Amino acid sequence: MHILLLGNTGQLGWELVRSLSTLGSVQGMDYPAVNLAETASILPLLRGVRPQVIINATGYTAVDRAESEADLAQAINATAPELLAHEARKMGAVFIHYSTDYVFDGIKGSPYVESDDPNPLGVYGQSKLEGEQAVAQAGGAALILRTSWVYSLRRDSFVTKVLAWARQQKSLRLVSDQISGPTWAHMLAEITAQLLVKAGTDPYAWLAERRGLYHLAGSGYCSRLEWGEAILRFDPRRQEQIVQEILPAVTADFPTPARRPLFSALDCTHFSNVFGLRLPDWEQALQLAMSSLPQAGEAR
Ligand SMILES: NC(=O)c1ccc[n+]([C@@H]2O[C@H](COP(=O)([O-])OP(=O)(O)OC[C@H]3O[C@@H](n4cnc5c(N)ncnc54)[C@H](OP(=O)(O)O)[C@@H]3O)[C@@H](O)[C@H]2O)c1
Numbered sequence: 001m002h003i004l005l006l007g008n009t010g011q012l013g014w015e016l017v018r019s020l021s022t023l024g025s026v027q028g029m030d031y032p033a034v035n036l037a038e039t040a041s042i043l044p045l046l047r048g049v050r051p052q053v054i055i056n057a058t059g060y061t062a063v064d065r066a067e068s069e070a071d072l073a074q075a076i077n078a079t080a081p082e083l084l085a086h087e088a089r090k091m092g093a094v095f096i097h098y099s100t101d102y103v104f105d106g107i108k109g110s111p112y113v114e115s116d117d118p119n120p121l122g123v124y125g126q127s128k129l130e131g132e133q134a135v136a137q138a139g140g141a142a143l144i145l146r147t148s149w150v151y152s153l154r155r156d157s158f159v160t161k162v163l164a165w166a167r168q169q170k171s172l173r174l175v176s177d178q179i180s181g182p183t184w185a186h187m188l189a190e191i192t193a194q195l196l197v198k199a200g201t202d203p204y205a206w207l208a209e210r211r212g213l214y215h216l217a218g219s220g221y222c223s224r225l226e227w228g229e230a231i232l233r234f235d236p237r238r239q240e241q242i243v244q245e246i247l248p249a250v251t252a253d254f255p256t257p258a259r260r261p262l263f264s265a266l267d268c269t270h271f272s273n274v275f276g277l278r279l280p281d282w283e284q285a286l287q288l289a290m291s292s293l294p295q296a297g298e299a300r
Helices: 011-020 039-049 070-090 123-138 158-168 185-199 203-208 224-234 269-275 282-291
Strands: 002-006 025-029 053-056 094-100 142-147 171-175 212-215 245-249
Touching (some): 039 070, 070 142, 094 123, 094 203, 123 212, 185 203, 224 245, 224 282
Parallel strands (some): 002 025, 094 142, 171 245
16 A cells, blocks of 8 residues: 655654554655645645555644634645545545544534534634535545544643643643543554555545544543643653642633634544444543653653
């Protein structure tokens, strides 16, 4: 299987390189070698590579900055995926694309299913929603995997930030009114690879029958406060923490340029019904992720 992976140095992309490598050849590309904001560069790239599978792990993911860079967010999150999906269909390649829980406004009060109406609160969510819609309309063997609160331990993420804050501050304030499902990038990459294994020798035909939008995030959900508490509990170098208290805060205490949904957990039942796969409970995944960090006394 020849796989073109766009965004191979991002949180998810870095993990995908490793998870997909047993399936065949993986050609990874990232900015600036490919700039998805310049659509003219995309077609020659695809036609030169002629992959069987295209995985788009890129994204304009700076939620707050997107409010003042709407055109750039739109180009990377909506225009480029549209072009990629069309070209994938024309060349008979599978297209896998990722989207976000931030397409929802967060007022439903229970986990969102795929048929719930999106209503993004900010430019990032709006641009991702337009990307989803364009990919769906392109047809072919396209999967749109909507996920939430993606973290890795090797790039800046909520997990690495909480670990750093706990070493710098005696008191932490984390919001208790933002709720979703933390998703370890490593496991999202692994389940993407498992999906391609299931797709067998003719992945285009198999996935064309199952194309469409799926929710795929760590099982269960929690607030950012609960997530932060779990991060500190599973920290293998707890003795380095100087933090003495974690105080609950509300989103309104930390004004940001972009509004975020308060409750945006995703119900992933449809994905597990169709593919027989599911991501583990967010807390178990976090514990496993944290156990891969060096223990006290080990070299970093
Ligand atoms: N992070 C989350 O909490 C979250 C939640 C829900 C959904 N998602 C979605 O999941 C996917 C992966 O997210 P992630 O957290 O892995 O993102 P990430 O770590 O921010 O990585 C994004 C990747 O896209 C690349 N990129 C940015 N602009 C580009 C451009 N103009 N041309 C080519 N490549 C470009 C980045 O390259 P550079 O590093 O060089 O900029 C990076 O490799 C995205 O679709 C995102 O919307 C993420």
